[in-house]
Amino acid sequence: MQTSIQKWGNSQAVRLPKPLLDAVSLGENDRVELSVENDCIIIRPASNRHRTLKERLADYHGHYECSEWDTGGPEGNEAW
Numbered sequence: 742m743q744t745s746i747q748k749w750g751n752s753q754a755v756r757l758p759k760p761l762l763d764a765v766s767l768g769e770n771d772r773v774e775l776s777v778e779n780d781c782i783i784i785r786p787a788s789n790r791h792r793t794l795k796e797r798l799a800d801y802h803g804h805y806e807c808s809e810w811d812t813g814g815p816e817g818n819e820a821w
Contacts, residue, residue, distance in 0.1 A: 746753050762768060772787035
C-alpha cells in the first residue's frame with residue numbers, strides 16, 4: 742500500500758487505509774505511540790496501563806529541592 746503525506750493545518754498527515762488499521766485492531770481516536778527505528782517511523786498502540794509513581798520516577802536522575810516562590814501581588818479584589 743502506498744499513500745502520501747499531506748498538509749493538515751500547520752502539520753503534516755498520513756491517511757491510514759482502513760484494511761491496514763483493521764489488521765492491527767486500531768480505529769478512529771485510538772491512541773498510538775510514534776517512534777523512529779532504523780530510519781522508519783513506527784506506529785504502535787499506546788499503552789493504556791497506568792504507571793505507578795515509582796515507575797514514573799525511575800527515569801528521573803536529577804536533583805530537586807522544594808522551595809517557595811513569589812507569585813506576585815494581588816491583581817484584583819483578592820483578600821490577602
